[in-house]
Amino acid sequence: MNNLLALTWRLLKGGGRRGLLGSSLTVAAVAVSTALLLFAVAINFAFAGRAERGAWRNPEQATEVPAAAARAIEATRAEFTGDRMITTVHVAVLSPGVRPPAGITRLPSPGEVVMSPGLAELTAADPSFGRRFPQKRTGTIGDEALVHPGELVAVVGHAPGDDIMTAKWKGDYRLGVSARRIAGFTGHPSSDAEAYRALAAVASVLMVVPLLVFGGAAARLTVARRDRRLASLRLVGATPGQVVAMTVAEAIITAFAGAMLGLLLYTVAIPPLTQVRISGGAWFASDIWPGALPIGAVLLAVPLLVGLSAVVGLRRVVVSPLGVARRETPPAMRFLRVIALLACLAAVPAFGAGVSVTFVVVVLSLAFLAVNLVGPWVVGMIGRVTARTAKRPARLLAGRRLVDDPRSAWRTVSGVALTGFVAGFIGLLTPSTSLAIENDPMTAWLLQDIRTGTTIVLVVSFLVAIVSAGITAASSVLDRRQTYALLRLAGTDLEVLDKARRLETLIPLTVMGGGSIVTGMFCAAPFASLGMSATGVVTLLVCAALGFAGVIAAGALSRPLLRSVTTDPAPRPD
Incomplete structure (x- = not known):
């Protein structure tokens, strides 16, 4: 095996200027495929992250959890100022010790409010707008509770008997949900969030399949030259197993180099990608970075795909090396x-x-x-x-x-x-x-x-x-x-x-x-x-x-x- 790898490396290096150009084309093709494939994978994690961070606004009602008693009341309202939406979550605590959502250190008491950084800046810059929230500000909402950077969110504390905690909301569900008794702030994504995730899944297919096809085709760039070379080796005594091993080794070497370059390209592209506005806002960098496991899977899958594609194209070389050499x-x-x-x-x-x-x-x-x-x-x-x-x-x-x-x-x-x-x-x-x-x-x-x-x-x-x-x-x-x-x-x-x-x-x-x-x-x-x-x-x-x-x-x-x-x-x- 070591001899085969050494021979593969010598053939790869000894291909001359045009051989190097052919290998460079494969590396470039794999790099582009990897970078765009990472993006196609990342959008699913990005929308999933948004859905999870907004789930606390859609908690399970106490009636949906028979074994748990109601510990709080929650109502939400949404309104627009220009093209930006302000979400106000009204909360009344029924029993002490209820755990607040991630990103909020303490639930506000009656007459208190906690705001997202974007909303705090807006109310500070526009006093007339700030009069919408006369309550005492006691904290800031962290990123873990925000759907996107700059989101305008306020959590207002109330007593259980306040009007907003008992009123029935009859408007569009997307603009608010009536007060409901809840067991806690562990919720599930809204229907809108699930719809976006479904659209993201379809979009991924529309992007991933051409990328996989392109990535597989990268293994067959300069295929005629490689096939003639391998056919010559078969004719002088190389076994089918040796030909396959050499092909896989050559493909994986070039594909791995291209995959690492693609990861670098994607990393450089993250800052501009975070500025693409969807559902009213941009993205956290952590949304666009899918995580170590998905990235590792892509970096492993791309070279394997290229290697498999190269092997699939070897049938004529293995079965009929003379036909390849004669260019039939x-x-x-x-x-x-x-x-x-x-x-x-x-x-x-x-x-x-x-x-x-x-x-x-x-x-x-x-x-x-x-x-x-x-x-x-x-x-x-x-x-x-x-x-x-x-x-x-x-x-x-x-x-x-x-x-x-x-x-x-x-x-x-x-x-x-x-x-x-x-x-x-x-x-x-x-x-x-x-x-x-x-x-x-x-x-x-x-x-x-x-x-x-x-x-x-x-x-x-x-x-x-x-x-x-x-x-x-x-x-x-x-x-x-x-x-x-x-x-x-x-x-x-x-x-x-x-x-x-x-x-x-x-x-x-x-x-x-x-x-x-x-x-x-x-x-x-x-x-x-x-x-x-x-x-x-x-x-x-x-x-x-x-x-x-x-x-x-x-x-x-x-x-x-x-x-x-x-x-x-x-x-x-x-």
Whole structure:
């Protein structure tokens, strides 16, 4: 084993300048995947943290705990000042010794009030506003009892017989809850908090699946060069186990370096991420930092995913090393991939009111993965049609390339295609700005949060798509540098090669991008009771335009690399 590791390390170091560039592309791809994957995981912990910190305002009633006697009375009121909400919690203690919520050292007595730092600053700066709380201020609410930084919260002490402690509140539950007898301040998240957590779970799926696909694809960057090298080792006597071990070792070394770089990138991004306002406020840094266990799980899972993906791609090297060395076209993929996608989409009509979030998340995840599974099969079919109908050399070269290696061509456009799925799903559900009411601030607040969330998901998806397109395009040039050199040696013009390279990206992108958008819209249809809004149409159009522009720009960045590898057309051994 030590000899294998030593050989792997020597091959990794001895790959020359272009070998180092290929490894650097893998590290960059894994770094971006890891950073964004950490963000996708962190948002679930962030909303969970908010829900837990606000649970004390929604405690269990004494009637819900038959074995416990009522020890306090609590009522909440919410009002808006501009676009900021002030939450006032009225408390009357029935028996001494009741434990206050975390973040509050002592419950206020009648005529006393404790305030959050944000509310204390507001009342100090505006005396007229401060008259709303004439009670004696006796303390400050800590972060453990605040949903977000700067939240405006006051806890006011009362006697049990005060009017506010006996009045029945008949307004919107989101703006207040009538007085109720409670056994303590151990509560459960509100329905709004649970709704945000459900939306966060769906958003995570829309971000995580493309990231996992991109991370897995990172293991197959410069795959042709590696496969030819491993096939040569098989032909000179290396066993399948040795080939697998070397591949896993190489993949994990580069992936671990990329994962650590991704952790660094995410750490640097935390301060700006905390300023994204959702549900009326920003975030504590501890919300965006998911904790040692989730971070460790991501840092372990990413290299394992990359290693597993690399091993899965070794079948031809292990079974037919001579075919790899001779660069034979692999057999076509099976229609079973399409059946898998159709089976996932068959479950979509079951979506609707009352369906569990877990079911929606599972089906969306499977549909996402099925789109990625069917992508190479469709690309291969597109290649056959393109080659048969080609009337110019560039189009013929593009078609033949798509047929010869549809998986590699799919990796270049998969990011944008999967982003099309996200855009189609979100576009159908994006609420129109005209639905916001100036008389219902909570509704306007929720709609704004949905728009903010969809924007974040799309930004993450597009970042993955464009980075994926750029890295895989450069990797493809490195993989085929000997082929390009031979074509140049045979007299093929550089412009023809460059046009063929562009066509093998744009043709499948047009077909798969459009198909992914339609698939995403189909998955969102059961939830879209009001139909697509104008905002949704604009979202789709912008997504399509940015997707095409991003892939074209990313492909253009690899043109100098194409010129470089064809400058000296004499073929060189790897």
